[in-house]
Amino acid sequence: MFDVLVYLYENYWRPEACPEPDQLRRKLSAVGFESDEIRDALQWLDGLDDSGAPLLAAPARLSQRVYLPREEDQLGPEGLGFLRFLESAGVLTPELREQTIDRAMAAGDGPLPLDELKIILLMLFWSRGEEPDALVLDELFDVPEDRVIH
Missing domain, CATH: 1.10.10 (Arc Repressor Mutant, subunit A)
Incomplete structure (x- = not known):
């Protein structure tokens, strides 16, 4: 898929x-x-x-998402950490986070590999007709094994 x-x-x-x-x-x-x-x-x-993702009125920094056990299982620790990273960077709005979780849950049994979670995020931007900024694209296309440590 x-x-x-x-x-x-x-x-x-x-x-x-x-x-x-x-x-x-x-x-x-x-x-x-x-x-x-x-x-x-x-x-x-x-x-x-x-997707029926609710629009949350509270800014991301004032809200906290509590994940259901099945969501934690589906996203896995790496995926949850990635979502939290994007939220803390101000890239992932509460609405986009909820849509991401909804589409991750619809992707089948977990845990979902991080690469597939990144594809979900790309497809959400794509479906909205939005181009993520360069830093977000870099993070979504980044392969940690390819990083060069200086």
């Missing part, structure tokens, strides 16, 4: 640029994706529109 999402992110500037679902299915199939991967990805994308 995540390979399909990355393909969509890389090949379509905005969600509106994607073809109609039937044509998109055929196109993804022609590229080589399996039908179950395509189905799962398109169902997951449908959830972006109706």
Whole structure:
């Protein structure tokens, strides 16, 4: 599923640029994706529109999110730490955090690898037609093993 999402992110500037679902299915199939991967990805994308994430009035620094045990299991310690890092940096609003959690829970059984959580965040920005700032993009595309320590 995540390979399909990355393909969509890389090949379509905005969600509106994607073809109609039937044509998109055929196109993804022609590229080589399996039908179950395509189905799962398109169902997951449908959830972006109706994620039902509440809009929180309190600024992020005044609110605190208590995670349910199943959310902790799905996100894993690395994912939870990453979300907290983005929140403390002022990048992740409460609304975006809730949408991220909702889409992570819809991604299947956890724990979700950090790379897949980053793809979820990219897809949320993509679905809103927003380009994250350069520092956020750098963090989302960063591979810790590739870092050079000076």
